[in-house]
Amino acid sequence: MKVLHVIWNAKFGGIEKLVYDLSIAQNAVEDMEPHIFIAKKEGEFLEKFEASNIQLRFSKLNKGFDLNIVEYLKIRSLFKQYEVIHFHIFNPLIILCSLGLDCKIVFTEHGNFGFGRKRKRSDGLMSGLKKIFLKKVASWVTYNSHFTKESSERLYGLENQKNASVIYNGIQFQEVNPDLISPEITELRAQLKGKVVIGTSSRFVSFKRIDRLILAFSKLKNKGASVLLLVGDGVLMSELKKQIEELKITNSVIFAGYVNNVQEYQELMDVCVFPSQSESFGLVAIETLSIGKPTIVFADGGGIKEIVGGLNHNDIVKNESELAERLEYYINGMESQDETKLARIKYAKEFSIEV
Secondary structure, three states: OEEEEEEOOOOOOHHHHHHHHHHHHHHOOOOOEEEEEEOOOOOOOHHHHHHOOOEEEEOOOOOOOOOOHHHHHHHHHHHOOOOEEEEOOOOHHHHHOOOOOOOEEEEEEOOOOOOOOOOOHHHHHHHHHHHHHHHHHOOEEEEOOHHHHHHHHHHHOOOOOOOEEEOOOOEOOOOOOHHHOOHHHHHHHHHHOOOEEEEEEOOOOHHHOHHHHHHHHHOOOOHHHEEEEEEOOOOOHHHHHHHHHHOOOHHHEEEEEOOOOHHHHHHHOOEEEEOOOOEOOOHHHHHHHHOOOOEEEEOOOEHHHHHHHOOOHHHEEOOHHHHHHHHHHHHHOOOOOHHHHHHHHHHHHHHEOOO
């Protein structure tokens, strides 16, 4: 079975990582041949995609509504070669290239609903087209969480969908090789020695709500015993630094910036917090649970709450004060029970990409 996964570009993100991992896993299945179509040849993941043994196909589109008719004819000709086209993006013009072909069309809703973003006039048109696509065109629709499914049903007026199911995202589990640990990690580990490390790894954008973690950290009774490790980058970097200065906790916070070896940084954390609001899924929670780390999220976290809630409801908090209390719980009695760590690792295996 020839499957073509369709994404817009190869920039760093959850969709791109999922498509990479899923294609690698499918390639190991007998009688299955996955390829990846990248509409715009750009992004930090491009080198990783090209280094894999998965065949890549590209177009020369430059923007979402590029009116290059010749390019769309080439895309349609490409689509004819596949039995299944798996769309991970909703681009009406690219989807139009698949209409009328003798293939199954699968669409995965990854939950990019733009909550909190000011709506544009074109959003109404896109919503109408997407509703038609989901109800009339797609052979099957998968949602990466119940939160995403319910949000989609509400936004697009979808009721009693018969061509849909919830399928959680998965990851490839990899162990950090101690012989390949980077020099900056060795240096940082020495700097953190004797401290309880509370951390997160995230894009610094509005719905990730890193501000909630910073505020909760500032409420800790004994901040001197702890360090807040923030791994990532984004448009809110300057705002978060300003918040930290105003709360007078600058000396207790470390910004690691954007890193490729994120798991090495997660290994340094004693407690991991992902304070997102309305997160569609949250692969990062699986990543930290898979290495046995206590992982805390918020009750309004969306899909990421479903992940943690399947293991420990006590690690779901309602506000910054509850988060501070939960952090105190872990700081004051950092577990030594191996079975607790092993339980997290075992639970995370339910989200393997092979499953």
